Amino acid sequence: MAGQVTIGIDMGGTKVLGLAVDDEGVVLSEVRVATPGRRSAGENEPDGEGSELVIEALASVTEQLRDSIDAEVTSVGVGAPGLVDNTGVLRFAPNLPRGTGLDVVGRLSTRLGGMRTVVDNDATCATVAEWAFGAGTGVTDAVMVTLGTGIGGGIIAGGHVVRGASGFAGEIGHMVVDPTGPVCPCGKRGCWERFASGSGLGRLARDAAHAGRLDEVVGLAGGDAESVRGEHVTMAAKAGDAGALAVLGELGWWLALGLSNLALVLDPAVMVYGGGLVETVTLVLDKVQAAFDGLLEGHAYRPQVKIVPALLGERAGAIGAALVARAGDRYRVDAA
């Protein structure tokens, strides 16, 4: 164990994962609990009774971690899904029960007797972790995309974490990449995460299944094209099924498209992909890199921007939250 110990918590839609982390990113202790359930009648207000369960879960995880290690813990960082503002309020969190409007910093620090509490976007936290100890070390400019049900993102530019005027930078899943594309739950058409996420993969796969291009995969899904999920495609692709690999190629092309748009804006040295789709994307990484290179304007005149898988797995968000807490303010985290 080296130096200061901080607690990092990744608050997801289904689970809360907490870690005690030392200065070198070593995980000393881990606690996980289920995220308190969906809203029911009378629990709709973020400042009402219902949201107390969320704060209580975060406090309980913090206390369990604090009690599990033999070192003083002075701060806790929380990575939360959605728009986290500069004051630590979760302004908009469509995927977190009771999340929207929740003053996480204010209420959690009060509940913890004044412990220093920092809250940041979950994908930004994961990015800080990968930058410090994972796939993005040693560079001043990096972009991370987290590919799950949707797409989250984090940005390092010129050696600084980019958070934006309000703290909302990196909401890259809703960039429109096809204005006539499929409708997104957000109300727009053709958001990037309609194509290059887990749900995007499912949709691409079902389209291919209905078109008769995925018979092997439909078999894995029990014979019904409408039951095809991304997992079935990944399974079949690993076994070498051509139809499944073709669908992953489509996924990879859309991924490359959004990554090349981001690279044009930010010119990172490396782009890290993480989240539940890591293994799936890695199956077609050569295709993703080739499509990306072809889409990047002036690519023949630039150093290649490397697209690489994340290294810290599902712990990245919590490790990063701990690092953000350690740094003490939301606006500057030095690279390791």
Next chain:
Amino acid sequence: MAGQVTIGIDMGGTKVLGLAVDDEGVVLSEVRVATPGRRSAGENEPDGEGSELVIEALASVTEQLRDSIDAEVTSVGVGAPGLVDNTGVLRFAPNLPRGTGLDVVGRLSTRLGGMRTVVDNDATCATVAEWAFGAGTGVTDAVMVTLGTGIGGGIIAGGHVVRGASGFAGEIGHMVVDPTGPVCPCGKRGCWERFASGSGLGRLARDAAHAGRLDEVVGLAGGDAESVRGEHVTMAAKAGDAGALAVLGELGWWLALGLSNLALVLDPAVMVYGGGLVETVTLVLDKVQAAFDGLLEGHAYRPQVKIVPALLGERAGAIGAALVARAGDRYRVDAA
């Protein structure tokens, strides 16, 4: 005249505009010359005879400015169109004769007897100027888009100019916003600048003219739909022509689409538009802002991101180049 005087030069595809600028952004002197012409046989190599004309033009403008003012000038900044790398080499400049591969810093500083010379992307220079003295003052996070024949961009994030790993950040015109859209000279389909630039406006207008929706404008263009240019649309829109205003509405929607994508990535407090289309876009600014607000995910939960016209006009690039030279390195320019 206040403090240190530096020279800033905006090197465009048709003209070279040089300014002597003091610490407060006041222009003390101005010189402009035509950009040395298109390549001819034997002048294709950036390090060959032909590119000498470009360096000579920059040196001559610098010397004229230096001789025109009664103050010591110790540095010159150049804003160049294209990919300018960290060492001041113009790596890719499709719109500048003899530009690609030109070592501007090395050759110009040698030619000027060792004067400190800094080169940066032209849109980044304009952004620095608008941030310091124009439409983007007082914020830590801003994005500027320059709307000319194509679209350039510059980014301020967390109080720093974003330049990227190689210096190529802000190449936003080639973000793909419609993969089945019109072919771009870069080889891709549906780049943002196919829609929201001067050439994009011309294309939208000719499509509308051929469809019979722009009879007034076709009249202004001499009766031939294929002769319609953006200027004709702007002229008719100012006179209240409904067809012209509808085409500007289309332009504005595409502008809003790309701006909202950038705002999702960067969360700026303000987005500044500049370049030759400023006046045209301002005619439909209400529509642009409304479309942008609607496209920005979670907009009801955010402070409004203001879209505002640039204030420094065609001098922005040269003023910004002077500021970048004053700051002494390419990686940090403090806001005024």
